[in-house]
Amino acid sequence: MLLGLAVVELWCEKDAEGFYHINIKSIPTDSFLIDCFSQDKNALDASRFHKKQHIALCEVKSIIPDKEIYLTQDDIADQRAFIIETWAKEYDEQTRTLSWNRYLWNPNGGIYKTEIMPFKDNLHPFVISKYQIDEQNNFYGIFRDIKPLQDYINFAENKMANMLGTQKxxxxxxxxxxxxxxxxxxxxxxxxxxxxxxxxxxxxxxxxQHHADLQALSMKSEQKRNMARVLSGLNDEALAQATNRQSGVAIAQRRDAGLLGLQYFIQSSDAMDRLIYQRVLSFMQHYFNKKQVFAIAEKRRAVRYFSINDSAENTLKIGSFDLVYNTQLKMQGREERFAHWSEILKTIANIRPDIVSELLPLMLKDTDSQIVEDIEEVLENANTTQNENASAQNKMLEQETQMQLAKLQAQIEKLQSESQKLQAQSSIINQMSKQASLEAQEPQDKDAQKMKFYKNNISKVDLR
Structure with missing residues (x-):
């Protein structure tokens, strides 16, 4: 894309089990020709494409069997042939529609193979994107406007080098x-x-001496360099060549301003990516026709499964959505975001230090760090180890608690047995004391009866 043209080829290949796989590869622009009447930046209005390949004879035989191939190189070491692959949009008399047909041929060998509408979606496999198109319908890249300036800078540098080595x-x-x-x-x-x-x-x-001429050429060359930076849309901060002392915010603003100069290039790349995945979805809709089970893994929710092609109604169909995605440049640099997160972590560490470890992966993701997964794995292993240690400590505490409870139970049983023994002794003592008191009361009762008998007898004598 930087040089003006990018070509991507998508192809469906069938494996031994009957499943289709979508392959994406880049095509060299010097071996690819586009319809000369096409004026669209993505060649959507083109009616023919030509791709030239110089491949080995064994690869040609796998594509075109049972055909005599014209060889451009025929020796003991290698046998190679030029194969031109042409895709043309033609009118079909039977269906009365336009179809993309494929032809494999060579100017000297003729047409080797013809395929009428090879893909089910009736499209060609190429996705093309041009950076810019001039008034003569020629594509050009991001360096075309800078090339005259670069030529002048090179000429001035060579001239100054010659003037330094010569004298009059x-x-x-x-x-x-x-x-x-x-x-x-x-x-x-x-x-x-x-x-x-x-x-x-x-x-x-x-x-x-040539000092005056050297100074004039140097100043002119520096002017051309500054003009080249302006035309390219980049500045010293974006090129990592800034040596001036500025604040972090000022540096970030100048770097983002330099990256905005590449906005058109980014938009062209986004448009090409959108076309690529539209073609991928079209292939999936037409070629993923076997029963398959897919898994959707979501870290924060769950792992879900869904199947396709298990019934006539359950097939892949691409619908329409209301979501619109736009690509925007980040308005804050990585260093600034890292400093911002550092201040946040310092503040939270004083209030809730227990959640700092959970915020660390979020900080690394926001700062586009490449070790986010490693940090998450380390934290997970540390949590697992901590949980295992805690469970081991809990088991030890439970064992100690059980031992203490057993000791207390033994002491309680001992005290209960001693109390029962004391109760038995006290009951025996009570019985003995009761018996002694009864024995002490018996003589007194006998004396009282005798006295009563005497009184009764005396009273009877007196009455007589």
Missing amino acids: ALFEIDAVDDIDEFVENIAKDNAIVAVRSGSLSEKKIEFI
């Missing part, structure tokens, strides 16, 4: 004895030349 000398004829000898010796780097007396003091010999 003017002398009067009577200033030297032998003119030829003087001219031959004065041109040497290390020269000792004799002249007549008084020639130097009377300034009969004069050497002309």
Whole structure:
């Protein structure tokens, strides 16, 4: 694309199991011809394309079997042939529609193979993008406007180098004895030349320097360099050549301003990518016709599966969507974003230090770091190790707790047995004390009965 033209070829290949695979490869622009009447930057209005290949005979036989091939190189080491692949949009009399047909041929060998509408979507396999088109319908790249300036800069540099290595000398004829000898010796780097007396003091010999011309050429060359930067849309910050001392914000703004000069190139690349994946989706819709199961892996949600071609209704169909994607340049450099994240992490570390490790992968993703997956793996391994250590410690604590509970249970049982023993002893003592009290009360009861008997007897005698 930088040189003016980019060509990509998409092809469907069938494997041994019957599954189709979509291959994408870049085609050299010097071996590809586009319809001369095409004026679209993506060659959407072209009606023919030609691709020239210089390949080995064994590869030709795999494409064109049972045909006599005209060889351009036939020796013991290798056999090669030129094959021209032509795609032409032609009118089909039977279907009364336009179809893209494929022809393999050679000017000396004739047409080897003809394929009528090789693809089911009736399209050619090429995606083309041109950077710019001039008034003569010729494509050109980003360096075309800079080339005259670069030629002048190269000419000025060569001229200054020649002027530094050359010098002019003017002398009067009577200033030297032998003119030829003087001219031959004065041109040497290390020269000792004799002249007549008084020639130097009377300034009969004069050497002309090119300092003024060198300064003028240097200034003009620098002007052309600055003009080339303006035309290319780049500045010193974008080219990483800035030596001035500025703040980080000013440097980022100047670098982004330089990258905006490539906006047209980025838009052309986006348009080409969009055409490529439109063609990929078209191939998928027509050639992915076997039953398959696909997995959609989402880190934060789940892993989902879906199948296609398991019924007549469950086939791939490309619909329409309301989503529109636009490519925008990042208005903040990587260093500025990293510094911004550093300040955020410092602030959060004082408030919630427990979530700093979870924010680290987000910071690396935002700063376009290449080690995000490695950092996530290290953090995951560290969390796994920490969880394993915590579980081991929990098991040890549980064992210690169980041992303490067992000791306490044994002590409780011991105390219970001692209390039961004391209760038994106390009950025995109570029984003995009760028995002793009963035994002490029996004599008193006998004496009381005797006294009662005597009283009764005395009362009876008195009555008589």
